[in-house]
Amino acid sequence: MTVYFVTGGARSGKSHFAERLAASKGTAQRICFVATGVAMDDEMAARIERHRTTRDSRWATVETPHDVAGVVRQGLYDVYLIDCLSLLLNNWMYDLHCTEEMYRERVSELINVLDASSAECIVVSNEIGLGLIPADAESRRYRDWLGWFNQAMARIAERVYFVASGIAVDLKAIPGAVRVDEL
Numbered sequence: 001m002t003v004y005f006v007t008g009g010a011r012s013g014k015s016h017f018a019e020r021l022a023a024s025k026g027t028a029q030r031i032c033f034v035a036t037g038v039a040m041d042d043e044m045a046a047r048i049e050r051h052r053t054t055r056d057s058r059w060a061t062v063e064t065p066h067d068v069a070g071v072v073r074q075g076l077y078d079v080y081l082i083d084c085l086s087l088l089l090n091n092w093m094y095d096l097h098c099t100e101e102m103y104r105e106r107v108s109e110l111i112n113v114l115d116a117s118s119a120e121c122i123v124v125s126n127e128i129g130l131g132l133i134p135a136d137a138e139s140r141r142y143r144d145w146l147g148w149f150n151q152a153m154a155r156i157a158e159r160v161y162f163v164a165s166g167i168a169v170d171l172k173a174i175p176g177a178v179r180v181d182e183l
Contacts, residue, residue: 015124036085126146160172
């Protein structure tokens, strides 16, 4: 099991980097793009189709707005690219009306499944905690939950890439990098 975590801002190049990382896995004969986004309008449908056309025949696409753990647990692929945790959390909060207890259970389940997987797993998420404090409680809850979700993913990941302006930096490879819970 190897987990790679890719985070950064919107339109930073995260997904492009993650796709190239997945495609670079030399032994990967079967790659699964696990899409958490839902085409709720024409623009999103076009975006999904544009992404799909960039991938070669090794790639399968599985759309799952809620159960990423179930897809990975099946173990049908050599590489899973999960794009993205931000939309997954949104779907849990607004489709499933997750309580904090449900959220913690779902995060724990996904972390455990990824940690036990024999496949290479590449997980993409937005880093939204670098900006202004949201004005309402629901938006602050989303920001907080995504921040904690990202931290949990970074803990189990062998490599954590932060992508900004199309440049990826492996945060765990930086000399002196320390996880906050290690202090």
